[in-house]
């Protein structure tokens with residue numbers, strides 16, 4: 001095998017992509033298909049698992065055709081995927097018994113409340129690292145088994161299988177030979193014991209889920225099965241959930257490295273090494289990707305529900321901008337703000353506050369506050385929220401951050417990135433290649449295949465820009481204090 005190229009399957013919430021990398025870690029080709037979002041009821045979000053599989057297959061074909069590269073030159077495949085999204089299918093036919101219930105879906109909200117009332121919170125936190133929430137797979141799987149006719153009996157008889165999207169794709173691509181997942185995806189199900197490294201029998205009992213429907217769990221950098229294309233067999237050697245893959249793609253292989261993805265929401269992960277740290281500050285403990293032959297690694301994670309989505313709000317609801325991109329010039333065109341704050345609690349407040357009842361608010365308005373000030377305050381809110389999460393992480397992890405690696409759409413805004421560096425008082429490092437999630441999956445696979453060595457990793461992620469803090473500590477403290485006061489006035493509890 002020539003192994004000149006590495007394929008990453010990047011199955012996201014809104015689209016399915018196949019990305020071809022060369023040995024220098026550069027993108028050679030991308031094919032992408034939008035994914036239909038299904039909203040059967042308010043608060044429900046579903047995907048068609050067959051559409052996901054077909055799109056992954058067709059984008060793979062498209063990349064091969066576009067580049068004229070034969071499959072023999074592809075050494076290995078890595079997979080990264082939207083996490084927590086839940087699929088249940090028939091073991092014999094491979095046909096899903098219900099649509100995939102997407103991570104955003106909150107149909108199990110009241111069931112989660114019930115679980116908390118029954119006192120399961122501490123067990124869940126101490127063993128899975130998570131908070132009880134409809135976001136994770138366990139209650140979604142429970143819902144399918146209890147609401148699809150005959151599902152419970154079939155599951156008990158061993159006729160049904162469960163998987164997150166990685167698991168589903170591997171099952172389909174290996175013609176049903178492999179029913180597997182990786183540790184990072186398993187750690188988001190609320191059914192995996194992240195200390196013992198196995199499915200948690202106590203939790204499986206609580207949710208009434210037969211163990212035989214659960215996939216086998218493997219390290220992210222291991223052999224998950226083979227995909228046969230024409231007459232060529234290509235191994236799947238890397239699998240990770242999207243945020244953990246992004247951390248890996250950002251070079252997050254050692255304690256103290258943190259990344260923040262500024263997308264629709266913001267997802268921040270701090271690598272904390274081999275220790276399972278239980279957060280005292282509203283963060284999640286999750287499994288990070290480990291290098292080949294390395295012990296399991298952990299990360300602390302903080303999710304900000306509304307990140308770039310607040311810029312979309314400026315555009316679509318307030319209609320005071322036409323594009324997200326123009327916010328950068330607007331922010332730079334007006335003087336520094338004096339005490340104007342936008343708290344974008346449009347979907348409540350996530351980490352570290354976890355106040356689902358909070359609503360968005362603006363503070364410090366005077367007669368000379370115009371739309372540009374509101375735009376700038378909305379952009380700055382992303383940086384303040386990130387600082388909130390990072391402070392919590394540093395406290396939980398008992399470590400000082402030396403820099404923050406960034407990616408995602410809004411990391412293209414240089415005003416925001418400079419303000420972020422100023423607020424954190426650490427350099428903000430943006431890579432040349434922003435597709436770090438797909439790169440993470442490719443790196444995992446390439447490492448296992450021996451295409452890359454661990455010592456190659458630093459050269460595969462190149463810095464494009466470093467934003468160095470310039471603000472005086474007095475200004476930083478004054479601004480952040482103002483933000484904290486705005487948060488205090490927004491919280492409902």
Ligand code: ADP
Pocket residue numbers: 014262263264265307308309310311312324325326327328408409410411412413
């Ligand atoms: P996702 O993967 O969640 O779809 P992306 O990483 O593609 O998100 O980022 C898109 C988000 O980033 C949008 O919410 C958009 O408003 C925001 N965004 C994109 N470019 C900029 C910019 N230059 N300044 C501020 N926000 C931006």
